[in-house]
Amino acid sequence: MDFSQRIKDLAARSRHASQHALTEEATKTSVVMPLIQALGFDAFSLDEVVPEFVADVGIKKGEKIDFALKIAGKTAILLEVKPISMELGSAQYSQLFRYFSTVEARLAILTNGREIWFFSDIDERNRMDRKPFFTFDLQNYDERQVEELARFQKADFDIEKILEAASNLRFVKAAAAEIARQLAGPDDDFVRFFGRHIYEGSMTKAVVETLRPAIQAALDEVVRNRIQERLNLTFGKDAPQIEAGEKKPADPGAGSEIVTTEEEIQAFMIVRAIASRVAPVARITMRDAKSYCSIFVDDNNRNPVCRLHFNAKTVKTVSLFSPQPDKTETKHQIEDLSEIYGFAEQIVATVQSYL
Missing domain, CATH: 3.30.920 (Metal Transport, Frataxin; Chain A)
Structure with a gap:
């Protein structure tokens, strides 16, 4: 079974668990253990998967994290599980932060059996970032995201490549947010930047105001054309033709x-x-x-x-x-x-x- 099919099977498990898994333990059994298997780890070998992993942290003695995943005898990934009924945005995962600086793992996963959040130490070495660099929703994903998820398989695991990709993903997200903001309403600096390439005169305030609607219309046209290209790829000759103002x-x-x-x-x-x-x-x-x-x-x-x-x-x-x-x-x-x-x-x- 290829990786994409394994994720489809996990997605079906996740949808079923959303209706039937009422506890954290049920979430572990129905989705998280199969997820560990899908990533290429032997969920039933203590050499690869250590449940209830203990690492004393300061005055916190005997505190446990749900799983530690090992590669070649070294702890590579820490994994914390929450019930599928819990939104990860409201989850308390302080154990991950505390453990991260005390073990050799540079990758941490938080999951509720639907969403999977990936953390590392991109901002400061040995200190887990407060925000995930990659998230995957088992009930709402595309093939590009499956390709990103495939990086975390045991057979292909390369932490340096993962962190390089993580850094790129963070910049891509930030750039996408800025582009979306400009699509909604180009600011003066944005209009001036493009205006210099299409207007030969001085970029006065009046010129900026004149160019703004034209540049926004051009942005809309680019987005519309990209949508049309994807519709054509997906639906072929049956794709609806989108025209401006149609x-x-x-x-x-x-x-x-x-x-x-x-x-x-x-x-x-x-x-x-x-x-x-x-x-x-x-x-x-x-x-x-x-x-x-x-x-x-x-x-x-x-x-x-x-x-x-x-x-x-x-x-x-x-x-x-x-x-x-x-x-x-x-x-x-x-x-x-x-x-x-x-x-x-x-x-x-x-x-x-x-x-």
Whole structure:
């Protein structure tokens, strides 16, 4: 079984554990032990995996961490487990910080059986960073992230290469955040930087204000083209064609007032991509109406996944349906389409309930 398939199997275990694992021990058994195996360690060999690892830290005597993973007799990774019901953002993991400076391991993992957070000492040697350099969500990931996760396999484990990649990942994240900020509204320095390449005169305040909407429109066009390229790769000739400012009639033959906007198409493709983890993409369908756009399984009114309320000028709302037989509708206001990925778990659960 290749690594990608092992992760798919782990993802299925994680989804099942979300419904049935009520304790930390259940999380360890159902997901974490298989995760250790997937990374190439023998979970049942004390030469490779030491449960309840003890390393006295100052006045803290006999404190334990859940697992220490060893390579060639040396502790390579510390692993702390929390229940799958606990959000890692609220988890207390002070043991990892204390242990990190007392053992030879330079890699620490915190997991709740769904999210996997990786820490090292990039900022200061022998002192664990406060923020993870890489996170992996077993219930919401892509192939690029699987490739990153593969670095941590025992057979390929190279701490120096991992830390080099970790440093790069941190800069990539910071750059992505800055690019997203500029996409939302280019600041003066950003406009001046690009303006010097497209405008020959002096970059006065008036020129900056004149160029700002043009540069923002250019950024939007670049993003739109990248989205179109990915749609073409994913769906081939069936991919919708996205044009700037385009509004397409949902049913041209009916001559109705219904229009399907670019944002609705993009949101549909996001929901379809999320649902594709458990269902063929062809089974996820969209039907537009005057007041909202509906997404179903099998184009069936009895199989609602969500509704997109995007017709208001200032507010966008996504209505999510809980899995059948309940099908309770809850509304969520969003500012950016990317926020739909935050609902991935519920979308997958609802789609799966119809299969």
